[in-house]
Amino acid sequence: MSNISTASLRSIRAPKQYLRRRTGACLIFVRWLVACFAAYLCWAAVPAAATPATPSTGVLEFLSGEIAFADKNEIPEAGWEKRQTPALWLSDEARAKLAGKLTAWGRFRFDGRLLPDEPLAIYTENNRERLTVYLNGVELFRNYRSATSQTLGWNRPYIIPVPQKLLRDVGNELVLRVGSDRQFSLGVGTVKVGSQEVLGRLYNYQQFWRVTGSAAANYAMLFLTFAAFVMWMARRSETEIFWLVMTGLLWFVRDFHFFAEESPLDPYWFQQVSYYSLYFAVAASLSFCVAFLKLSNHRRIIAMLFAIGVALCIFRVAITSTNRTDLATSLATLLVSLLVCGLIIREWFRNRSLESLALVAVVLFGTVLGLHDIGRIPNVNWWQGLGFHVQPFTGFLLFSVFLLSVGRKYLRALTEVETLNASLEERVETATHALAASERARQKIEVEHAVGIERERLMREMHDGIGSNLVTALAVVRKQGEAPVAEETLQRALTDLKLTVDSLAPVEGDAVALLANLRHRMEPDMEKAGVKCVWRVEPCPSLDWLDAPNALHMLRIIQEGVGNVLSHAHATSITIACCPSKKDGRDGVELVLTDDGCGFIAANVSGNGRGLSNMHTRASQLGADLRIESDLGAGSKLSLWLPVEMGGRKSARSTSG
Template sequence: MIARLICLLVLICAATLGFAALAQTTPSGPAVIVEDHPEGPILRFSRAEISLSRSDAVPDSGWAARGLPALWLSDEARAQQDGDLSAWVRAEFDRSSLGNEAISVFTEDNRERLSVFVNGVNIFRNYSSDQKLMLGWNQPYLIPLPEALLKPGRNEIALRVESGNKHALGIGTISIGSQNAVGAIYQRQYFARIDAPKTLNWIMLLLSVFVFVMWLGRRQERELLWLSLTGILWFARNYHFFAETVPFDPVLFQQITYYSVYFAVACSLAFCAEFLKLRHRKQIIFAMFAIGLLLSVSRYVLTLTDRTDMASSVMTVVLFGTFLVLLLRHSIRTGSAESWMLLVLLSLAATTGIHDIGRIPNIDWWTGAGFHFQPFIGFFLFMVFMLSLARRFLSALSLVEETNVHLEKSVTEATDALAASQKAQREMEVDRALETERERLMREMHDGIGSSLVTALAVARKRNDPAPTIKTLQRAISDLKITVDSLAPVEGDVVTLLANIRHRMEQELTEAGIASIWKVEDCDPLEWMDASHSLHLLRLLQEALSNILQHAKATTITLACKPDSFERKAGLRISILDDGTGFEPGSRNGSKGLNFMYERAAILHGLLTIESENRGGTAVSLWLPQVPPSSDLERKLEKLDG
């Protein structure tokens, strides 16, 4: 595939050279071409008389008819002249054919110093000193022709161009017309040749310096280095397109502007290789600069022999083409949008490079667009490179921002998890302390108060104390056991609490001749049921059973527990039913025992109902929620326990 692409590239170069050979023909036809323009006719000279004379005034002899523009007179002038080079061109025009409006001459592509004469009188020159070398080759000039020097009929316009012996000498285009007509052409050309390139390239230089400063801070980003060097070298190459005077030694300036193009191309390709992370990019970059150096040597040798440097110019395009082959392979393999974009961009640069090679004076294949694309394509390359790099940086910045958001979220989650862990640890420590304290209290009550009560009961029985005394001691021991049971960890298991109170009250119920029926279903634990709540529940149930023992005259008690909901809230319901005598509604108003039962039910976030059955007996029902409301209903704990 690579071999085919290289063959195709060679064929394209051969076709280009063949087309150029056909295009490079001597102009024929009329010497003056009249062009219609909305502001009036324009006379464009396609042929004129040229003299290679160093005379300061319009020479009288040595004229020969030649086609215009005559962009490469350097070799002929060097063969006839020593020192600085000089050439004259003259043409005649009829003033009456241009109407009555003020007229001007428009000329461009003159190398380098320019003087204009009308009927033998010098009316313009683009330099102030004979020793100063100008850069007039790309400058368009618009010179008004004074009416006082013009004749009603035939007039002569003459131009003299001068250049250093080591520089190019050439005569450009000449057009005469009304000030508005040729002025419109001049404005378009001045913008395309001078204003636009100057503005864009100075912007490129400033941005290059900025990028270079960025690279100093981020040496690992080699794309920044190649991008800054690309902009600086293209500016060095393009400066002579819009500069009118030489800023330093003319020979050195010429060499810098000529040879910088090879290294500007190498830096451009080096940026692409580094930006796209091509395989073997270090070797590719080294090869690009080696070829650039080789092209510089090639051009230097060719210019020493006074031969055209077309070969090195064409080789620059071939260098572009070779890199395009590598870039095409990378684009096909990766499918990267950036690769395809740079491939199209470099193909455009190679195409415009061929266009500009055809406009080189000693090649002169064509006039093309009438101006060079190179000042624009260098800026365009730099800006696209910079925007591609900026896009990548912005993507990286977005990734960093997303990472920061993710990290902040992770840190927040970790902080919350740590806080929850610390809270759980503190709760565990509190629970452990409470458990330790409960165990201590249980031991103290069992070994202290419990032992004393058991001893007192044994003494009372041995002395045959009255039955009420013995019963009171038994009730006290039972109450103490219930209190101890409430301190035991049951993890909110109400069924376990009910089993404890049944166990503690079983003996009293049996002695009273009351049978107990157990109807308890599996219920979910109440997580909020701690030791304090457990004691309240046991006391409430103890009070209900005590009332049955003391007042109901019942023979059977049914203790039930099952899951139940109230007002769409999940919970469980505890019921105690007896078959005793019941009671009259309102007869127990003001009973402290019943009031304490209701208050304890409120502390338990529950709902207590006590009803007398029609068939006799009493039903006590207590509903407890699975999840309690957030309220402070336990404020009476100390009062009730006291």
């Protein structure tokens, strides 16, 4: 097989090998993600109660306590029941026992001698919703201003310093009072007592991921949503930007209750908006993915996604009206996400773009995060997972994919601009050279035009001035019967003037036309001398360098040759020929003048007169090759070879034989 064939096969195999590597990388990534998810489930499925309450870290965690239900401001004396804690879902039980607002109490007893000798604090989280903390009957903390405050405490951690004067060696009693409106959830969360430094680190961690980080991610997403809206207003044909805007707005509405300290509107409606916006936020997110990748039938898919969102809302209303959990709708949302993820994976196998792969990763990761948060719902309580909800970061992940796409488009645009600039610079340089050449050509034309005008003027002056005088003198000589020599001299002078004028006329490199003018001027003289002129001309290439001065050199050489024949050769015929000819590989035109006269010996005439010397000088000026051949009784031959290109002129030389 030839080298060309081998190279062709390599060029065909290379894309296939590249596709195999890309496909393998994708499968490895998916397997890694599934393995991580499985490991996470195994870890998260370990119940929280398995953590022992031990003071070895300087912290006591209460895994059990006493719970009571009483809608009062004083710590109840009766009605306490032993329970495992945290007890996050007390709503149904409280509604059954209380007629008004929901209130639950949690009581925990501990020995002060088990705590380290350093500043202490109480840490608690996941309390729904209004929280009051008592230590040994003294109120230490509350997270609301008044009984009517619409406080949202379910997702906020709290740390309360413990005054040393309230702490006892034995018999310490820590009481939590939680309360909420009747239509909301109620629960006593996690409670820990111990080192203020250790619990402070836990508080900072939880505060960041539950509140501060969540708020930062969502407000950043809201800012990006505004930027995307401005972009969409300028480019409304790009529907993916519209769905990105809807994604940002809906996820912000959904996530606001994670970091809001108080309800911004009626608590009931705020709760409903927070719950039901989830389905439309997921639908908008998936619609963005579908529109971004321009999937086939993407409009129909988007309509189906929002129809499913409406159906899930109706289904949730039906389920929650029976006081059952809405776990089914949450799991259905994850199933829809996985189905759309399958479409995205299929699209990735088609185009192998980085954006498609990033969307696959985000949707899969978002589904895992959604399952993580479902398991942390109080009335589901599959696991505690990371200890905080991760859903508030989902929308920002989608925006990161959009930013990735925008960044790649920006880099591609920069590359295209740089390429365009280079192309424009090249085109400008080419145009500049063309303009310079055009300007030179224009100046040349102007010069040639000026020269042509001056040539015309000189021709008129020579014709009307010198020519008229010569014609007049010739007429006077003929009328007065002067000596024939004078008449012949005047006639030759007139013919010579006409040839000079002819040489000034533009010939555009046509040597044949120039010879025709010479024949026209000299034929009368040859007829008077009884010499027959034979004309043999073939089509010849143009001689671009044949301007007026060079034309005059050529005419003078031929004129001198004809004059010598008429004066000395006693010939009866002259043959003038012109034909294309090559010499030393160069194109040219050859002019040949032959006669049937007596001929001559070059050695006998080389020193007399300047005729032959002038002919050689003129030939050298033309870069031509002049040859004169003659022998006694055999006539003579003058050969003038003219190059088409003027480069590499050679000196004229003469040979005789």
